[in-house]
Amino acid sequence: MSWEYLVNHSPALIIIVPLLAAFGTPLIGRFSRKAMYIWIIASLTLTEIIAIIILHTVYISGKPMVYVMGANPYNMAVPPDSGGIPIRIIFTVDAFSSFMAFVASTVALAGGIYSISCEAQQSAQEKYYALLLLMLVGMLGMVLTGDLFNFFVFLEINSLASAALVSYRIDKGLAVEAAFKYAIISSIGALAFLFGIGILYGEYDALNMAMIASRMKFTDLDKIVMALFTVTLGMKAGAIPMHYWVPDGYGKAPGAISAMLVTASQASLYGLFRVSFTVFGLAANTATLGWFIIMLGVLSMFVGVTMALIQHDIKRLMAYHAISQTGYMLLGVGVGLATLGTAAFNQYGLAAMEGGIFHIINHAMYKGLLFLTAGAVIYRVGTSDLNKMGGLAHTMKYTTIFFMIGALSIAGIPPFNGFASKLLIYESVYQFNPVLSILAMIVSILTLASFVKVFHSAFMGPKIHDVKEVPKSMLIGMAILTFFIILFGLFPNIALNYLVAPAAKALANPLGYIARVLGGGA
Amino acid sequence: MMSKIVRTQASFLYTLILIFGFYIVAHGHLTPGGGFQGGAVIATGIALIVVAYKFENIKGWVKKSMLTTAESIGLLAFIITGISGIGVSFFYNWLANSGLLFGRVVHYGINPGYINTAGTLPIMNLAVGIEVLGGLGVIIMYFLHYAKEVK
Numbered sequence: 001m002s003w004e005y006l007v008n009h010s011p012a013l014i015i016i017v018p019l020l021a022a023f024g025t026p027l028i029g030r031f032s033r034k035a036m037y038i039w040i041i042a043s044l045t046l047t048e049i050i051a052i053i054i055l056h057t058v059y060i061s062g063k064p065m066v067y068v069m070g071a072n073p074y075n076m077a078v079p080p081d082s083g084g085i086p087i088r089i090i091f092t093v094d095a096f097s098s099f100m101a102f103v104a105s106t107v108a109l110a111g112g113i114y115s116i117s118c119e120a121q122q123s124a125q126e127k128y129y130a131l132l133l134l135m136l137v138g139m140l141g142m143v144l145t146g147d148l149f150n151f152f153v154f155l156e157i158n159s160l161a162s163a164a165l166v167s168y169r170i171d172k173g174l175a176v177e178a179a180f181k182y183a184i185i186s187s188i189g190a191l192a193f194l195f196g197i198g199i200l201y202g203e204y205d206a207l208n209m210a211m212i213a214s215r216m217k218f219t220d221l222d223k224i225v226m227a228l229f230t231v232t233l234g235m236k237a238g239a240i241p242m243h244y245w246v247p248d249g250y251g252k253a254p255g256a257i258s259a260m261l262v263t264a265s266q267a268s269l270y271g272l273f274r275v276s277f278t279v280f281g282l283a284a285n286t287a288t289l290g291w292f293i294i295m296l297g298v299l300s301m302f303v304g305v306t307m308a309l310i311q312h313d314i315k316r317l318m319a320y321h322a323i324s325q326t327g328y329m330l331l332g333v334g335v336g337l338a339t340l341g342t343a344a345f346n347q348y349g350l351a352a353m354e355g356g357i358f359h360i361i362n363h364a365m366y367k368g369l370l371f372l373t374a375g376a377v378i379y380r381v382g383t384s385d386l387n388k389m390g391g392l393a394h395t396m397k398y399t400t401i402f403f404m405i406g407a408l409s410i411a412g413i414p415p416f417n418g419f420a421s422k423l424l425i426y427e428s429v430y431q432f433n434p435v436l437s438i439l440a441m442i443v444s445i446l447t448l449a450s451f452v453k454v455f456h457s458a459f460m461g462p463k464i465h466d467v468k469e470v471p472k473s474m475l476i477g478m479a480i481l482t483f484f485i486i487l488f489g490l491f492p493n494i495a496l497n498y499l500v501a502p503a504a505k506a507l508a509n510p511l512g513y514i515a516r517v518l519g520g521g522a
Numbered sequence: 523m524m525s526k527i528v529r530t531q532a533s534f535l536y537t538l539i540l541i542f543g544f545y546i547v548a549h550g551h552l553t554p555g556g557g558f559q560g561g562a563v564i565a566t567g568i569a570l571i572v573v574a575y576k577f578e579n580i581k582g583w584v585k586k587s588m589l590t591t592a593e594s595i596g597l598l599a600f601i602i603t604g605i606s607g608i609g610v611s612f613f614y615n616w617l618a619n620s621g622l623l624f625g626r627v628v629h630y631g632i633n634p635g636y637i638n639t640a641g642t643l644p645i646m647n648l649a650v651g652i653e654v655l656g657g658l659g660v661i662i663m664y665f666l667h668y669a670k671e672v673k
Contacts, residue, residue, distance in 0.1 A: 009608060009611070009612070012608070012611070012612035015612075016601070016604075016605060016608075016612065019601055020598075020601050020602075020605070023594060023597040023598045023601055024594075024598060026590065026593075026594045027591070027594045027595075027598070067611070067612075068611065069611060069612050069613040070607070070611060070612070070613040070614050070615060071610075071611050071614070072610045072611065072614060073610065073611070074610065074611035074612075089613075
């Protein structure tokens with residue numbers, strides 16, 4: 001297999017590897033548990049490597065990759081006899097897509113390694129890992145696809161796998177209730193999304209995002225579609241008025257799954273940004289949509305953190321913080337959308353978008369790490385109630401250190417990565433509207449207060465529980481995420497230049513995206 | 523357990539339902555229906571005998587492990603058929619019009635519907651049929667797992 005072949009087919013391979021692994025897991029798990037673990041870790045590692053290859057390729061070439069399923073050759077988006085209409089399932093991978101694929105596969109790798117010890121005592125493990133891999137497939141498909149209906153299919157794969165995984169630890173029926181809630185809400189959301197796709201298909205005779213974008217006239221029907229898309233994807237991302245499934249879903253899932261649910265929500269966030277910028281960006285009034293997203297963001301930030309302050313269940317508290325941090329991403333990218341096409345965009349709009357997108361990767365890493373440490377604490381102590389914990393720092397040294405790094409990072413303390421993206425958001429948003437920026441800073445202070453409380457009640461104080469440090473594989477899972485937190489914190493320029501800036505530029509350039517697909521893709 | 527009349531009828535219909543289900547799967551590329559629909563029809567056959575007979579008897583005839591294996595094999599067959607075209611692109615239909623299995627060359631115009639056509643599509647239909655038969659079968663078996671006999 002030559003290098004060029006691997007690079008050309010990488011958008012398909014990144015789906016094939018976890019999909020094949022997911023379908024093979026129940027068969028292999030029947031023979032040997034050890035072989036199954038090796039199979040899963042190998043496939044997750046391979047997915048991560050392919051994600052890095054895609055990232056590298058898109059960065060070097062500077063334009064989106066196009067992969068068309070079943071076409072000959074693989075990148076023929078518009079066949080010569082189709083009359084200029086792109087047919088077949090298409091993957092359009094621009095810098096923002098490859099960035100999201102990297103985030104999703106990294107967190108999945110950490111979560112997969114972490115699960116080996118954490119779920120070792122559970123039954124039906126082969127189903128757990130098969131669903132974990134399917135969830136990864138759903139996320140990767142959502143961020144890579146260039147076709148709206150295909151996006152819906154992967155959204156459903158992701159939702160169903162996530163809902164099943166949330167209920168994995170039945171937990172006296174509480175986890176099942178949370179999963180049921182999540183499944184119902186996300187199904188209704190997905191149906192509303194499908195309804196929107198149906199309207200667009202009736203209007204423009206196309207499902208391809210680039211084709212719809214090039215034909216977009218922004219009629220009254222399109223406004224309905226925009227509302228449907230914004231609300232459903234905002235709901236899946238956990239923005240505030242539609243957040244009610246998040247505390248239950250994140251709070252009751254196993255630790256590694258909570259970390260992956262964060263990236264699953266971000267894949268929906270990706271969908272929201274992709275639809276707003278690429279599909280509607282050229283014709284719609286982006287200032288209004290941008291302000292709407294900013295409002296969602298500010299509400300999420302503020303309500304999320306104030307709800308988090310009063311929680312005494314460690315994972316529920318972190319779930320509310322996840323809502324709050326999603327608000328920063330919505331705020332940053334919303335400012336970019338509100339200023340799109342004006343002179344202000346180059347002054348501070350692009351910087352705000354970079355901040356918002358940088359916050360996506362940072363949030364995935366530190367919130368993933370925090371959920372993994374919460375899972376480690378629950379694994380040893382057996383309860384998620386903060387009032388029943390205490391003194392864990394005496395024996396669980398590494399977990400304490402990992403938790404401190406995560407907590408300082410989410411609060412935006414240098415030299416960790418949360419600081420880098422938050423500073424970028426504060427600075428650029430201040431030029432847009434000082435009030436929003438000040439609100440963001442207040443939320444950050446409240447976040448710190450909340451995590452001081454968690455740290456104090458869980459890790460400080462006299463030794464109450466006589467527990468050991470968690471097994472090695474869980475520590476390795478946490479260490480992977482910590483590595484990226486410290487790397488992006490100490491050298492934010494690496495992340496900004498190679499990951500974030502290309503992603504922000506790609507997102508703000510719908511014309512390039514459309515030209516690449518409709519120009520034939522070659 | 524139902525009366526003898528119902529049981530005899532169910533045993534008789536079971537074969538017919540199975541044949542009809544496989545017919546829908548095999549003609550997926552020519553007529554309405556396909557892997558999913560055919561697999562669902564076959565699973566209704568399982569549902570029929572489950573309704574007609576005692577659950578204890580069924581457990582001996584239809585094994586859950588067998589159905590889950592069918593599910594895995596169907597899914598793997600589907601994805602491997604997709605991968606088999608990776609030389610050109612994922613899901614590339616390399617068998618169509620090739621003269622090999624399912625590769626009869628079809629010319630433009632009206633024809634009675636040849637079953638030996640469409641390349642990888644019939645193989646994928648078959649894979650989906652096996653998967654759906656296994657998946658729905660398992661669901662039916664799990665539904666009845668806790669069922670109690672009404673005296």
